[in-house]
Amino acid sequence: MKASVYYGPQNVKVENVEEPKVQPGTVKVKVKYACICGTDLHVYRGEKKIGARAPIISGHEFTGEIVETGAGVTQCNVGDRVIVENFWGCGECIYCREGEYYACQQLEAYGLQHPGGFAEYVVVREDKVFQLPDQISDEVAAVIEPTAVAMQSVKNSNLKIGDKVAVFGAGPMGLLVTQCAKAAGASQIIVFEIHEKRRQLAWEMGADYVFDPTKEDPVKKVQELTGDGVDIAFDAAGAEESFLAALDSVRPKGELMIVSVFADYVTYSPFFQQKGVKTIKTTRGNHHMFPKVMGLLVKGSIVVDPVITSTIRLDDIVELGYKKLLAGEEGKVLVSPEL
């Protein structure tokens, strides 16, 4: 079968590989769409701290149809439309045992340590599979995983109905955070994004104000619009510049929520954080979020269609996927092994 294989930094090849075989307790999924995630870009750029193996078939956000079930599988059937929760913990640490597996320090994931979804077929554990309701299209299904991550960041934050929010970075994650913050009742959502196309998308995803941070000082702009700052600033850009502006944009007693994977270190002043009695929180992946995301999608409380900006062939994953995303020119790119 055809698959996109990560060999190392800037070294991704689409090639023919052996089709994976079902094992007991697993199912074989024919991939309909897979999405390129920000984490894939960090891996592509060669950041070792992400912990990706090489060579590995990448892709941890995917949807498809079950074509074969392994021995002992009882919860899924051939023909089921499914999405796959892409990672799992050790099962033994306190976080796993308490169901908070996203905090497990031994996480493993499809597309990072195990063959992922940038392929015609992928074999996954039965217990990581969720049935898709008919009301959710294949395209929208493909972005359920990143939506779950965005929703987890909102859930982990202290965001309450009526709060004011700033989102730094309107890449796919910032756009999904914007939509989730709106659904959570934010009264004012201010988005900062340097790329014109993504600024347009931010409006469609529920932003009340959108600015180019290279042209408007974000901290001043937030002060102008809010008085003394937003309740929560989400850093979905992952750079020192966004971190510092986001922290300064937060009102006293407010919080900065780190959503992005940071490539580099950050230098900041704990004194000024303390002067504002501010909190810096983090979020990572998701846990138990897929059913909640599907619930809100079916209900129509969140609409994620605008975040999908293109659908490409698996063969074009580097040129039209990785490279365009790194250039900030896309929202969510769907990769189709069927095209």
Add this chain to the structure above:
Amino acid sequence: MKASVYYGPQNVKVENVEEPKVQPGTVKVKVKYACICGTDLHVYRGEKKIGARAPIISGHEFTGEIVETGAGVTQCNVGDRVIVENFWGCGECIYCREGEYYACQQLEAYGLQHPGGFAEYVVVREDKVFQLPDQISDEVAAVIEPTAVAMQSVKNSNLKIGDKVAVFGAGPMGLLVTQCAKAAGASQIIVFEIHEKRRQLAWEMGADYVFDPTKEDPVKKVQELTGDGVDIAFDAAGAEESFLAALDSVRPKGELMIVSVFADYVTYSPFFQQKGVKTIKTTRGNHHMFPKVMGLLVKGSIVVDPVITSTIRLDDIVELGYKKLLAGEEGKVLVSPEL
């Protein structure tokens, strides 16, 4: 009267100044003891961000007896033994109006912007005065203010009964945090401190383990003792080294609480904070804590006597106060204008 006046960095003079006069709504307090605070040391070293005026009579932790009351004063009488809450907000911002005046961004304080307690007499607002119960000695009264700050840090943290705690730095604030964490039900308190005398004090203040971080790796030691880290690490040292070790000592989903005033910037990795889904919180001063501190002191649930390591004359404030504290050789130093 005699007073210790801050003129600028490393420039503190004990000299004769005019006695302050009561105004309507204020009371004149004959100072019994005043304590040197870590903030005073930051001011002494010349850190402008603290916002101290110069020249100013320093000292914002003090206790004494009312010797005169101004017009309209109804809640205090001459002869009352009192402690003084040392700062106040603008009274108009949302934080002041909601009673969370410690988050006001226009704070003013005795000893920083208004004449403080390193003097024979100080005039203070009636509404900042608290009556001392008979069971609390003058010496212990003098450390109620820093104890309130330590207790606020524990209250602002997520510390719950049975939690494991690390305290970085056993200066006066770290020692008081140790005692408050014990009173809050911490099951294990691990203290790191480089100075021998302060390590001894940490044992007396309730530490279960005390280490010299120049001889034992704090992160390894915490892992050894706890398995996967403490629930809460308090940074009461205020340096990049303590910040990084404290953050690394925290278990997944745990928190770092910044208690200290940081002189400098810190360079750290948001990625590793996020990998552990950790939170960085801050605390600042206190609000509404004095009655709670007095309640626990009277009840005997907290004992702060060991933190007081010497009582000195006002004349000796620089040599035996500031300089010895900067050298890490003391716990809390009481300054007596009566000696």
